[in-house]
Amino acid sequence: xxxxxxxxxxxxxxxxxxxxxxxxxxxxxxxxxxxxxxxxxxxxxxxxxxxxxxxxxxxxxxxxxxxxxxxxxxxxxxxxxxxxxxxxxxxxxxxxxxxxxxxxxxxxxxxxxxxxxxxxxxxxxxxxxxxxxxxxxxxxxxxxxxxxxxxxxxxxxxxxxxxxxxxxxxxxxxxxxxxxxxxxxxxxxxxxxxxxxxxxxxxxxxxxxxxxxxxxxxxxxxxxxxxxxxxxxxxxxxxxxxxxxxxxxxxxxxxxxxxxxxxxxxxxxxxxxxxxxxxxxxxxxxxxxxxxxxxxxxxxxxxxxxxxxxx
Numbered sequence: 583x584x585x586x587x588x589x590x591x592x593x594x595x596x597x598x599x600x601x602x603x604x605x606x607x608x609x610x611x612x613x614x615x616x617x618x619x620x621x622x623x624x625x626x627x628x629x630x631x632x633x634x635x636x637x638x639x640x641x642x643x644x645x646x647x648x649x650x651x652x653x654x655x656x657x658x659x660x661x662x663x664x665x666x667x668x669x670x671x672x673x674x675x676x677x678x679x680x681x682x683x684x685x686x687x688x689x690x691x692x693x694x695x696x697x698x699x700x701x702x703x704x705x706x707x708x709x710x711x712x713x714x715x716x717x718x719x720x721x722x723x724x725x726x727x728x729x730x731x732x733x734x735x736x737x738x739x740x741x742x743x744x745x746x747x748x749x750x751x752x753x754x755x756x757x758x759x760x761x762x763x764x765x766x767x768x769x770x771x772x773x774x775x776x777x778x779x780x781x782x783x784x785x786x787x788x789x790x791x792x793x794x795x796x797x798x799x800x801x802x803x804x805x806x807x808x809x810x811x812x813x814x815x816x817x818x819x820x821x822x823x824x825x826x827x828x829x830x831x832x833x834x835x836x837x838x839x840x841x842x843x844x845x846x847x848x849x850x851x852x853x854x855x856x857x858x859x860x861x862x863x864x865x866x867x868x869x870x871x872x873x874x875x876x877x878x879x880x881x882x883x884x885x886x887x888x889x890x891x892x893x
Contacts (some may be wrong), residue, residue, distance in 0.1 A: 618886035625882020631875035639692035646685035647673070650842045654680035662860055674864055677850060683861075686842040687868050693843050694824050694872060697758050701823035702816050704762025709769025710812060714800050716770070717777025727774070731767055739764045743826060744835050752838045757830060761823050768819065772811050780804050810887040817880030821873045828869055844869045 619625055638645060658680040661668045668675060674683035716727035746760045780786060781804065789799050828845030830836030837843040839850075844865040851861025 615886045619882065622882045622886055624878040625886065628875045628878030628880075628882060631871060632879060635691050635695065635872055635875070638688050639695050642689050642692050646682075646688045647671070648682035648685045650681060650685040650689045651840055652681060656680065659854070659858055661858065662864075665860075675858075675860060677847070677861065678854070681840075683847075683864060686847060687844070687865060689842040690844045690847065690865065690868065691872070693754065693837060693841060694827065694869070697754065697761070697827045697837075698820040698824040698876075700758040701761035701765065701826075702819040704759060705765040705819055705823075706769055706812060706816055708763065709766030710773050710805075710808070712766070713770040713773030714777050714804055714808070717774040718781050718796065718800055718804060720778075724774075727770070731770060734764070734767055740826065740829065743830065744833070747830060747835045752835065754837055754841065757827055757836055761826050765819055765822060765826075768815050769812065772815060773808050776808055776811055777804055780807050810883075813887070814880055814884045817876055817883060821876040821880075824869070824873060824876075 654676070657669075657672070657676050658678055660672050660676040660680075662675045662683075663670045663673050665675075672682050672684070674687065677683055677686070712727050712730070716724040742764055743760050746764075747756060750756050750760070786799060786803050789803050794802070827836055827843070828848070831843045831845030832849040834849065837846055839846060847865040848862050848869075851858065851865075855862045
């Protein structure tokens with residue numbers, strides 16, 4: 583094993599290099615993660631794409647060239663500007679009602695990211711809470727939570743989501759809460775197993791000996807040590823929630839028309855996809871790029887926050 587040790591001139595930083603893996607001693611975990619993030623191509627690419635999508639979502643009223651709800655039937659089904667018959671005033675063409683397609687795609691980023699982040703947050707609150715409680719308390723509480731997980735896994739999540747939306751009604755708020763309320767299992771499984779390990783460590787025993795309550799130990803001692811795992815799962819669940827929303831909208835049970843949603847746009851364009859394929863391809867590309875960027879960011883967060891990496 584090749585090992586070299588270097589020290590800076592001011593003596594404040596010590597670096598240990600083992601088989602090409604450079605580890606900085608005397609730095610906080612956050613500083614080490616930042617150093618790794620600066621060299622992680624996937625994380626930087628994913629973060630850059632997500633930042634651009636977020637800007638599109640926030641600045642949609644100023645970036646969209648037209649009102650995404652405005653219908654113009656004489657200009658219906660215009661092809662993109664680079665295709666014969668297209669107009670540069672409608673860069674991505676128009677849909678079957680003459681609405682500007684670029685404007686609807688830009689506003690669709692707002693809907694997708696709002697649903698993805700909102701649903702993943704709800705799932706995190708439910709799953710992390712149950713996972714920490716089950717892992718720390720154990721006993722009959724752990725058995726009850728495991729039974730709840732078994733019941734959740736017994737029913738396909740997409741089928742359950744469709745049934746709940748059909749019963750409650752279609753709206754953006756309903757879609758967010760229904761998807762979030764059915765996607766908490768991964769949070770629970772990971773946080774429960776991590777809590778089972780953490781509760782046996784010395785600092786938890788020390789906090790208990792000092793008279794800290796169970797709630798204080800769970801919130802102040804255990805939960806901060808689960809942040810890395812929660813962040814990784816959160817990024818992946820955001821992508822899953824976005825895909826679920828697109829699936830629901832494609833099936834007619836998601837975001838109601840005329841709200842611009844990429845899944846709904848694909849559903850509306852499927853009837854003419856053989857003659858105007860851009861109606862399906864353009865929102866499909868936007869959905870693909872967003873999900874890939876989220877997965878790249880999630881993989882990057884996992885890589886830069888892991889304590890021990892393989893050489």
